[in-house]
Amino acid sequence: xxxxxxxxxxxxxxxxxxxxxxxxxxxxxxxxxxxxxxxxxxxxxxxxxxxxxxxxxxxxxxxxxxxxxxxxxxxxxxxxxxxxxxxxxxxxxxxxxxxxxxxxxxxxxxxxxxxxxxxxxxxxxxxxxxxxxxxxxxxxxxxxxxxxxxxxxxxxxxxxxxxxxxxxxxxxxxxxxxxxxxxxxxxxxxxxxxxxxxxxxxxxxxxxxxxxxxxxxxxxxxxxxxx
Ligand SMILES: C[S@@+](CC[C@H](N)C(=O)[O-])C[C@H]1O[C@@H](n2cnc3c(N)ncnc32)[C@H](O)[C@@H]1O
Numbered sequence: 001x002x003x004x005x006x007x008x009x010x011x012x013x014x015x016x017x018x019x020x021x022x023x024x025x026x027x028x029x030x031x032x033x034x035x036x037x038x039x040x041x042x043x044x045x046x047x048x049x050x051x052x053x054x055x056x057x058x059x060x061x062x063x064x065x066x067x068x069x070x071x072x073x074x075x076x077x078x079x080x081x082x083x084x085x086x087x088x089x090x091x092x093x094x095x096x097x098x099x100x101x102x103x104x105x106x107x108x109x110x111x112x113x114x115x116x117x118x119x120x121x122x123x124x125x126x127x128x129x130x131x132x133x134x135x136x137x138x139x140x141x142x143x144x145x146x147x148x149x150x151x152x153x154x155x156x157x158x159x160x161x162x163x164x165x166x167x168x169x170x171x172x173x174x175x176x177x178x179x180x181x182x183x184x185x186x187x188x189x190x191x192x193x194x195x196x197x198x199x200x201x202x203x204x205x206x207x208x209x210x211x212x213x214x215x216x217x218x219x220x221x222x223x224x225x226x227x
Contacts, residue, residue: 007180012084015061019062020087020091022062026064030157039209039210039216042155046151049122050072052077054078054119054122055077055078055079055121055122055123055124057069057123060081064126066099066101069124070099073103079101080104081106082108089106111134112137122146124155126155127156130156143197146221149222152201153216154193155215158190159185159212194206202220202222
């Protein structure tokens with residue numbers, strides 16, 4: 001097994017353990033009182049969705065954003081949720097059935113290998129893409145699939161830029177230390193995501209949230225693309 005395979009296996013095991021209580025615990029994450037829901041609302045609004053839109057959510061987990069997306073696209077729209085972890089998708093499936101959404105397709109796959117559909121009006125990823133080692137390629141593949149004027153929005157956590165070292169270490173101590181967290185800090189994947197968005201999309205914005213502990217990256221494909 002390669003190092004990448006064992007990292008992926010560890011990640012799947014971690015989310016299998018978290019899946020059952022994920023929706024409850026994520027409201028208290030990364031610390032109780034963190035404005036996670038407000039950030040999600042902001043990210044979905046940044047997609048600028050319309051009725052009938054085709055949306056892809058990368059690393060959708062239990063589908064915490066599905067309700068807001070469904071409200072915007074309605075039954076004539078389509079939503080594809082992609083995630084690596086079976087147990088997270090099982091929770092998403094329960095949510096889909098409970099709401100009777102007939103326009104959602106769930107795909108268990110590594111985001112890096114996901115073949116984006118030919119037409120995607122909007123692509124979203126929240127609190128997940130910085131965990132994907134090939135996050136830059138995922139941005140590029142998604143951008144290539146966007147319809148004219150389509151939107152790519154990423155919301156995720158990051159380390160604050162100007163925080164003193166001791167504050168970052170305190171944050172890590174609060175959130176919990178693990179080898180993967182150390183790797184995450186060393187990789188600085190939010191920088192990869194920002195650069196990939198700027199490379200792939202003509203119009204991009206980058207907003208730091210909550211004292212630089214999170215970011216909202218949003219980009220639009222050219223309105224002139226014809227497929
Ligand atoms: C913190 S959860 C976030 C879930 C959801 N996006 C949300 O906002 O609640 C991270 C999710 O990313 C998924 N994930 C991590 N690496 C992935 C990859 N390479 N491809 C697809 N999904 C991945 C995990 O299985 C997990 O469901």
